[in-house]
Amino acid sequence: MFDKEQLLELQAYIEKHLSGRLLQTFESVSFQKSEELQNIQIEDFIKSKRQPTFNQTLFRFIDKKGVSDADVYKRAGMDRRHFSKIRSNPEYKPGKNTVIALALALELPKIETEKLLSSAGFSLSDSDTFDLVIQFCLEKKIYDFYDINQALEYFSLNPL
Numbered sequence: 001m002f003d004k005e006q007l008l009e010l011q012a013y014i015e016k017h018l019s020g021r022l023l024q025t026f027e028s029v030s031f032q033k034s035e036e037l038q039n040i041q042i043e044d045f046i047k048s049k050r051q052p053t054f055n056q057t058l059f060r061f062i063d064k065k066g067v068s069d070a071d072v073y074k075r076a077g078m079d080r081r082h083f084s085k086i087r088s089n090p091e092y093k094p095g096k097n098t099v100i101a102l103a104l105a106l107e108l109p110k111i112e113t114e115k116l117l118s119s120a121g122f123s124l125s126d127s128d129t130f131d132l133v134i135q136f137c138l139e140k141k142i143y144d145f146y147d148i149n150q151a152l153e154y155f156s157l158n159p160l
Helices: 004-017 042-049 054-065 069-075 080-088 096-105 110-119 129-139 145-154
Strands: none
Touching: 054 080, 054 110, 069 080, 069 096, 096 110, 096 129, 096 145, 110 129, 129 145
């Protein structure tokens, strides 16, 4: 929860970045400022916490494994155009199944798969059957898509 000082600082930040547009949002709130506001910068926080993007994380794993892009996207069941979109657009946001397919194509262990998923804004849940099947396969080092899809179908889940 933002305190009064943080709300004032947020308002100043937004006003500064909206190139002079006046915000009416916090106008009704009046605060007395006895000292200089503490300089808590959201930008600094983001910079200190930001992790590599999905694009950066994926291509680091590909380089680390020493495999070609073509090998990865073919194994993942992707077409060249889709993979090219991932490579050329650093802000590309893939779907969860795409990330899982790429992790399996790279034969990443569970920890690295979770890192790749996290870089795209996803995680593997312990309360979702699909995710549990994927986790089981990762822990048992089962990377063959035919076997994984067979396990998913056993639980009446959509294949990758």
